[in-house]
Amino acid sequence: MSAKYETLLVSPRDAxxxxxxxxxxxxxxxFAKxxxxxxxxxxxxxRYSVDDLRE
Structure with a gap:
């Protein structure tokens, strides 16, 4: 059985x-006002949510 994990939060560099x-x-x-x-x-x-970045 292989487990597949999806990254939920990413670093600033990955974002x-x-x-x-x-x-x-x-x-x-x-940090924009x-x-x-x-x-x-x-x-x-x-950290940034991948779902938020894709929107």
Whole structure:
């Protein structure tokens, strides 16, 4: 039996690749004053939902 796992949260670098932008641009989009990228913080870590990035 093989288990297939789907990644739910990705790092800023992987999010930038999915959005086809630079890592710096993804950070700017995350912390924009108006409508930034939806993200999850866990301490210092920032992660992005794959479903939110695909929308």
């Amino acid at each position: 930038a690749k999915l959005l086809a932008v630079s890592t710096r641009k993804s950070w700017a989009m995350t 108006e409508r930034g990228l939806p993200h999850v913080r866990c301490g210092r870590l920032v």
